[in-house]
Amino acid sequence: MKKNKNSLSIKQWNEKDRPREKLVLLGKADLSDSELLAIILGSGNRDESAVSLSKRILFSIDHDLIELGKLSINDLMQFKGIGKAKAISIAAALELGKRRKEFGITKRIKILSSQSVFELMHPKIGDLPHEEFWVIYVNNSNKVLQIKQISKGGITGTLVDVRLVLKTALELGAVAILLTHNHPSGSLRPSEPDKKLTMKIKQAGDSMDIRVLDHIIITEKTYFSFADEQLL
Numbered sequence: 113m114k115k116n117k118n119s120l121s122i123k124q125w126n127e128k129d130r131p132r133e134k135l136v137l138l139g140k141a142d143l144s145d146s147e148l149l150a151i152i153l154g155s156g157n158r159d160e161s162a163v164s165l166s167k168r169i170l171f172s173i174d175h176d177l178i179e180l181g182k183l184s185i186n187d188l189m190q191f192k193g194i195g196k197a198k199a200i201s202i203a204a205a206l207e208l209g210k211r212r213k214e215f216g217i218t219k220r221i222k223i224l225s226s227q228s229v230f231e232l233m234h235p236k237i238g239d240l241p242h243e244e245f246w247v248i249y250v251n252n253s254n255k256v257l258q259i260k261q262i263s264k265g266g267i268t269g270t271l272v273d274v275r276l277v278l279k280t281a282l283e284l285g286a287v288a289i290l291l292t293h294n295h296p297s298g299s300l301r302p303s304e305p306d307k308k309l310t311m312k313i314k315q316a317g318d319s320m321d322i323r324v325l326d327h328i329i330i331t332e333k334t335y336f337s338f339a340d341e342q343l344l
Contacts, residue, residue: 131143131147131148131150131151131162131163132151134147135147135151145166145170145175145177146163146166146167146170147163147166149166149169149170149202150162150163150165150166152198152201152202152205153165153166153193153194153198153201153202154198154201155193156193157192157193159192160193165191165192165193165194168191169188169191169194172191177206178239178332180202180206181206181210181239182239182241183202185199185200185203186199188202188203210235211235221255221256222253222254222255222256223248223250223254223255223256223290223325224254226326226328226335226337226339226340229248229290229292229326229328229335229337230328230330230334230335232248232256232259233246233248233259233292233328233330234330234335236259237292237293237294237330238294238330238331238332239332240294240296241296242264242265242296243264243265243293243294243295243296244261244263244264244265244293244294245261245262245263245264245265245272245291245292245293246259246260246261246262246291246292246293247259247260247262247277247280247281247289247290247291247292248289248290248292249280249281249284249286249288249289250286250287250288250289250290250325251285251286251287252287252288254288254325257284257285257286258280258284258286260280262276262277272309272313274309274312274313274316277289277291277313278313278316278317278320278322281317281320281322282320282322286322287321287322287323288322288323288324288325289313289317289322289323289324289325290324290325290326290327290328291310291313291324291326291327291328292327292328292329292330293306293329293330294329294330294331295329295330295331297331298331298332298333299331300329300331300334300335300336301336302327302329302336302338302343306327306329307343310324310327310338310343310344314344324344325339325344326338326339326340326344327339327343327344
């Protein structure tokens with residue numbers, strides 16, 4: 113009778129099928145998402161291997177790694193075989209991946225378009241369950257001087273202190289700023305408060321010769337640009 117590989121521990125598998133050995137022999141790019149996750153887990157449970165458990169976790173979120181990153185420690189611990197330590201390992205690994213991507217993007221320190229703002233800010237706020245408002249401060253060559261979180265709010269909004277936005281610009285000697293915040297709802301349509309705040313900051317900035325170049329609304333998948341839509 114042929115044994116089901118899922119019922120065997122990974123140590124009982126053929127060496128070329130084991131995720132760790134496969135990574136060493138073939139390289140990390142040859143591993144599937146479930147095999148990479150299995151390496152993080154280290155082991156499965158009494159009924160399934162780490163790879164089988166990883167497949168079940170990924171199936172539950174439709175194999176969407178963005179959704180995997182949204183799972184809390186408690187969410188992960190609902191899977192049989194995932195204790196607190198394994199859940200923390202998964203969360204830590206995903207956060208490292210997110211920071212790696214963010215670090216690579218922030219090295220492109222010149223803002224060239226609304227797309228470049230999206231690429232810069234999406235790793236920070238694209239999949240958050242609450243709203244955050246950030247400002248990108250740039251010099252006269254559109255090179256980034258600083259990226260700063262101004263406020264953190266709830267699901268539907270966050271309060272922004274215009275004075276704080278411009279105070280930082282003056283301290284940095286920034287000649288222009290780009291406003292950005294996320295919409296956890298996924299809606300790309302700017303709200304009336306979004307429009308009023310943008311104009312309020314723009315008018316205040318104009319009086320100090322600090323230009324507002326754009327206001328980007330970021331969702332999980334895409335973005336809306338005030339400048340591209342000629343709303344500035």
